[in-house]
Amino acid sequence: MIKIKTKEEIDKIAQAGKILAKISNTLKKSIKPGITTGELDQLAQNEFQRFDVVSAFKGYRGFPAHICCSVNEEVVHGIPNGRKLQDGDLLSIDLGIKLDGYYADAAFTQAVGNKIKPNIKKLINVTRQALSKGINQARINKRISDISSAIQGYVESSGFSVVREFVGHGIGRELHEEPQIPNFGKPNTGELITEGMVFAIEPMVNMGSWQVDILENGWTAVTKDKMPSCHFEHTVAVLKDGPVILTQ
Numbered sequence: 001m002i003k004i005k006t007k008e009e010i011d012k013i014a015q016a017g018k019i020l021a022k023i024s025n026t027l028k029k030s031i032k033p034g035i036t037t038g039e040l041d042q043l044a045q046n047e048f049q050r051f052d053v054v055s056a057f058k059g060y061r062g063f064p065a066h067i068c069c070s071v072n073e074e075v076v077h078g079i080p081n082g083r084k085l086q087d088g089d090l091l092s093i094d095l096g097i098k099l100d101g102y103y104a105d106a107a108f109t110q111a112v113g114n115k116i117k118p119n120i121k122k123l124i125n126v127t128r129q130a131l132s133k134g135i136n137q138a139r140i141n142k143r144i145s146d147i148s149s150a151i152q153g154y155v156e157s158s159g160f161s162v163v164r165e166f167v168g169h170g171i172g173r174e175l176h177e178e179p180q181i182p183n184f185g186k187p188n189t190g191e192l193i194t195e196g197m198v199f200a201i202e203p204m205v206n207m208g209s210w211q212v213d214i215l216e217n218g219w220t221a222v223t224k225d226k227m228p229s230c231h232f233e234h235t236v237a238v239l240k241d242g243p244v245i246l247t248q
């Protein structure tokens with residue numbers, strides 16, 4: 001069952017979301033050639049402490065870090081480590097926090113440095129746009145699959161593919177609540193969207209084929225064809241007048 005949130009609950013998620021957006025901005029400014037993903041994780045940990053929030057990922061089913069850092073062909077769930085980012089790399093950061101019992105979840109992708117290939121720029125723009133197209137469907141009387149279909153249609157018409165193995169989700173007192181929100185599917189099927197639902201919508205877009213493998217660490221998903229992948233995510237509330245992004 002999809003949990004409907006009260007105004008007070010949405011306000012709490014929004015509070016977490018606001019802090020999450022601030023921390024995202026701090027991380028974005030620190031992404032440059034030479035920094036390691038482990039240093040970005042440390043920076044995130046410092047920020048979580050400063051704002052007195054808890055990482056939603058650290059310890060989640062044993063995840064060892066505070067944020068996910070996925071580089072180039074890594075799709076999601078990259079584990080921060082000593083890898084130095086290079087000019088031209090593509091970095092996705094996924095971060096979630098818990099504040100006062102409520103979660104917010106967001107992700108962004110950024111190219112490192114200045115040597116950014118045009119096809120990488122296009123991948124970033126298409127994924128960001130796909131997220132907006134999905135969010136725009138998060139309206140009363142639409143259905144969950146309208147979000148999925150809008151994302152898939154836009155991504156595939158742009159020449160890229162959507163990952164099947166990982167999906168968006170409801171969010172609130174739990175990091176992952178019902179419903180699952182795939183980034184593919186037929187429109188006008190699945191559950192009806194009503195006021196007070198809160199979703200984490202998160203297209204993962206591959207430049208090549210949609211297939212992924214999981215690395216030996218048991219976490220990190222990489223594209224099977226080793227081509228780059230991109231990820232954007234926002235936590236979104238469905239209100240009377242339409243979707244409201246809580247993590248910006």
Ligand code: MG
Pocket residue numbers: 105106168169200202233
């Ligand atoms: Mg998520």
